[in-house]
Amino acid sequence: MSLHFSVLASGSTGNAIYVETEGQSFLVDAGLSGKQMEALFKQIGRSMKDLSGILVTHEHSDHIKGIGIVARKYKLPIYANEKTWKAMDGLIGEVPLEQKFSFDMETVKTFGGLDIESFGVSHDAAEPMFYVFHKEGKKLVLITDTGYVSDRMKGIISNADAYVFESNHDVQMLRMGRYPWSVKRRILSDYGHVSNEDAAVAMSEVAGDNTKRIYLAHLSTDNNMKDLARMSVSQTLEGRGIIVGEQFDLIDTDPKTPTPLTAI
Numbered sequence: 001m002s003l004h005f006s007v008l009a010s011g012s013t014g015n016a017i018y019v020e021t022e023g024q025s026f027l028v029d030a031g032l033s034g035k036q037m038e039a040l041f042k043q044i045g046r047s048m049k050d051l052s053g054i055l056v057t058h059e060h061s062d063h064i065k066g067i068g069i070v071a072r073k074y075k076l077p078i079y080a081n082e083k084t085w086k087a088m089d090g091l092i093g094e095v096p097l098e099q100k101f102s103f104d105m106e107t108v109k110t111f112g113g114l115d116i117e118s119f120g121v122s123h124d125a126a127e128p129m130f131y132v133f134h135k136e137g138k139k140l141v142l143i144t145d146t147g148y149v150s151d152r153m154k155g156i157i158s159n160a161d162a163y164v165f166e167s168n169h170d171v172q173m174l175r176m177g178r179y180p181w182s183v184k185r186r187i188l189s190d191y192g193h194v195s196n197e198d199a200a201v202a203m204s205e206v207a208g209d210n211t212k213r214i215y216l217a218h219l220s221t222d223n224n225m226k227d228l229a230r231m232s233v234s235q236t237l238e239g240r241g242i243i244v245g246e247q248f249d250l251i252d253t254d255p256k257t258p259t260p261l262t263a264i
Helices: 036-045 067-074 082-088 151-157 172-176 183-190 195-205 226-239
Strands: 004-009 017-022 024-028 053-055 079-080 099-100 106-110 116-122 129-135 138-143 162-166 214-219 250-251
Touching: 004 036, 004 162, 017 036, 017 138, 036 067, 053 067, 053 106, 053 138, 079 082, 082 099, 138 151, 172 183, 195 226, 214 226, 226 250
Parallel strands: 024 053, 053 079, 079 099, 138 162, 162 214, 214 250
Antiparallel strands: 004 017, 017 024, 106 116, 116 129, 129 138
16 A cells, blocks of 8 residues: 545644555644644545554744644654754643654654654644654655754755745745744744745755645635735746646645545
């Protein structure tokens, strides 16, 4: 069985991604309520009781809101690095010790025939990290919540079959929007979120012959729109010699509706 995945929810209001292969299935983050998570799983024909575990990227509420509830209800192991565990203390309720596991940054854990690689990103959290899933030569990359994509990150995530890639904001919408300047400055900083154009530049540098799908993720509710993100990313890619639809497809994600469960 190859890798299958669904972006269950993605955006400012909550984030969760489901990844499965034969004998293993993982939830990456659970930034919605337990009830909302149940509904999302039902929409893709899966149940949280069958999960192998939950992988945490960082402690911001739009990524961990439902983690404690889900883990306790289904007695699921939670994997996070030590600094993230400390930062989550008091935010997800009590988690039994036997359900708490350490997943250090820049390491690989193997579950059956599935290798999961963690890598650090640049974000204003304790020790934020995202994941690369490797299965029988197939590669799925999850990368959001980073202020920029460094050369080190590019080396780790290059030539994946599929990406869930942050395309957070349109710079002009953000600059002209209602947020206070302190919040705008944070988003625009190296510890914030990547813009549509910056995401596209990074995509052009990491996409390879294997790349078939890039999911535009973590769009800001206030400072972006699906059509705008797709247009901006497509135009920037075209300016760098990549025609969307020829080398790979761009796919929308949504804060409330999961993407179809897809194989790579």
